[in-house]
């Protein structure tokens with residue numbers, strides 16, 4: 001009988017295509033919106049990945065990576081003496097203003113790396129090299145959002161806090177949520193580039209002794225110093241959750257996903273209803289000829305699940321294709337599709353299909369087979 | 376020669392509606408249907424023919440009385456049991472044919488077998504055989520819209536025959552056909568459908584096909600008023 005159900009479904013080209021395209025569209029929108037959301041949220045934590053240190057030590061009140069709550073210089077020595085710490089270096093990271101040669105100002109993410117080790121330097125250079133940071137006045141800039149600095153080349157200059165900065169290299173750095181260009185320099189020079197304050201050290205980057213896990217060393221640091229410490233992964237999630245809680249993005253995306261759901265229900269519900277009405281005579285005939293309710297319900301469920309799966313396949317495929325076209329994480333479009341999103345979207349599509357077939361199911365169960373003899 | 380009794384209705388009442396819409400449609404109907412015979416149920420519009428046929432076929436519940444089909448008290452069966460009773464024992468032919476428009480003739484004919492969980496290939500083979508029987512062996516892959524009204528009704532006859540039911544019920548099978556086609560269909564119907572162990576009941580007000588009945592039961596206002604035997608066929 002499922003074969004019959006299938007033929008009833010696909011035989012009605014117009015409704016079949018409406019259902020498939022409606023559900024594809026719903027899936028496409030759902031995955032696309034969800035991916036943009038995931039992409040945006042992941043971007044909030046990109047600076048953590050860009051620096052790449054295993055452990056980050058910070059002020060206990062820190063809420064996210066870009067929350068500027070600096071430490072005292074003396075904290076560095078305290079951290080170095082904690083059990084299990086292999087090395088510990090300072091990191092300066094703060095948004096500051098750059099004055100470009102045309103007189104315009106631009107906010108940048110200024111990153112000051114430990115003078116001796118340059119821990120946290122970019123791993124991929126597009127031109128120049130990071131060792132040149134040891135030369136006077138030198139900075140390395142990230143490629144992402146570089147156009148905001150008028151696309152400088154190596155040896156071009158600009159001013160930060162009235163002090164000269166000369167570009168000695170361009171690094172391949174991912175775009176982050178704040179979308180400001182990255183400017184790397186040494187720790188000491190970063191202090192000169194930014195307004196002076198009592199506390200200046202944004203983070204202390206730490207690596208664990210061989211054989212110890214980052215988690216163990218994090219615990220040691222917290223216990224011994226009273227400061228906060230995070231593994232890179234925990235800091236990423238701290239940041240992502242901070243943005244989730246404190247921006248309207250989740251609510252806005254939530255509303256659009258809800259609308260997608262409502263539109264999907266409307267399209268699928270209406271079409272299924274029309275389909276059911278039109279086929280009532282035939283379902284009546286099948287019932288008269290001895291088809292049980294259970295079989296009829298199975299037929300309708302099969303029809304709705306079939307269009308659901310096909311629609312989902314097309315929609316999810318299209319969404320992934322769109323993401324793939326403008327992706328890489330380094331492009332303008334924030335787009336990331338985790339597996340979970342695909343599962344959730346599949347669930348949503350199937351729920352839409354099943355809900356909209358409920359009306360048909362109810363009608364067919366109530367259907368009196370005697371209707372077949374009425375005109 | 377005498378034929379066995381296939382179905383027997385005893386004092387069957389059927390009411391519809393409540394209050395203002397209350398109607399008594401069948402009033403103490405008594406009727407015997409014989410195997411090996413084609414029984415015609417005739418009478419003016421609205422007298423309750425379709426209602427009686429529906430009760431007999433187990434697709435409509437009675438208000439009162441006994442409905443006995445092949446020794447089973449159909450009126451006493453649960454809905455699920457009635458459904459499976461119809462599946463095993465009853466073939467249907469409708470005025471509007473009710474062929475599924477998106478299925479080929481052969482698939483349409485195969486439906487009663489598929490309902491009984493006969494494997495598709497086997498069902499299709501049998502369906503093709505019965506299409507040959509009704510003279511449509513060259514139309515198996517046609518869709519209903521590609522067939523004439525008479526051909527569609529012949530497909531419907533093949534569908535009613537395919538599961539070899541012992542009772543076939545037809546409501547106005549010729550009403551959607553012109554006179555000549557109606558006669559051709561009835562002729563073929565008698566030849567292919569009528570068997571010693573099968574009873575056929577046809578509701579009609581088409582007097583041109585009265586000659587095809589073995590027994591003619593006349594209804595008026597919810598009652599059977601007369602039963603004629605037509606000796607022509609015997």
Ligand SMILES: Nc1ncnc2c1ncn2[C@@H]1O[C@H](COP(=O)(O)OP(=O)(O)OP(=O)(O)O)[C@@H](O)[C@H]1O
Pocket residue numbers: 391392398400419420421422423424425426427580
């Ligand atoms: N479901 C129903 N609810 C209420 N009344 C009904 C219902 N079905 C039939 N009736 C009534 O029962 C009466 C007999 O209907 P039925 O269809 O059996 O007549 P019929 O003899 O087949 O007529 P026709 O020759 O026009 O088909 C009619 O008056 C009709 O209004």
Ligand SMILES: [Mg+2]
Pocket residue numbers: 424425426546
């Ligand atoms: Mg009628």
